[in-house]
């Protein structure tokens with residue numbers, strides 16, 4: 001009895017191994033798609049199997065089923081990932097969006113109003129509602145950054161955060177915060193601010209809002225907030241609180257980039273105490 005079970009397990013393992021490795025890469029060229037798109041469709045991305053840019057990865061789905069069956073179970077079916085007939089699609093569990101993480105798969109076009117309603121001064125940067133590297137999968141986390149930009153001026157890093165650099169295309173964050181406490185709404189979509197994180201499903205670019213606050217970042221310190229103008233610091237707290245309320249993000253998921261980034265030590269921003277910052281969020 002045990003032998004039969006062991007033997008069949010062994011055969012299944014061999015079958016799986018053959019399926020994964022036979023193509024010497026992704027199981028289908030059609031499944032080489034953007035990581036964020038894959039995740040939006042309920043798939044799981046595997047790096048290193050597709051040619052092209054780092055975001056293009058092999059998308060596989062463990063919930064391939066008939067599209068109608070998927071819908072009747074409250075899910076959303078997505079074509080183009082699963083092998084087999086056209087009706088066999090990747091079924092993303094859906095229906096329930098309660099708790100943190102709302103809204104899903106959309107541009108965050110409410111950002112400016114959320115901050116304004118909180119009584120903050122807001123500058124809407126032209127084109128922000130359609131700017132982004134695709135839509136946000138969810139809003140489960142908020143990452144607090146500093147720009148490490150010029151030593152003076154309200155928000156001299158605006159162009160860099162909006163347009164990016166020669167090696168990394170903008171937007172580099174959804175929001176900017178000037179030294180006067182003014183918020184700059186730069187992008188409603190996915191922005192390249194996080195890099196690799198301790199948990200990309202919460203803090204990755206697809207799931208976390210990034211805020212770049214203007215600061216030279218000097219001196220590099222982990223305590224207090226002595227090197228920040230009080231008006232900017234208080235505005236940072238007020239703005240993050242408003243975003244948390246709007247999107248249901250718990251304070252435990254408001255992290256400094258230095259806390260979210262991996263490997264540990266890759267980032268040092270922001271140069272204030274995140275424990276103190278979180279204690280003000282309530």
Ligand SMILES: [Zn+2]
Nearest residue numbers: 145146257269
């Ligand atoms: Zn950062």
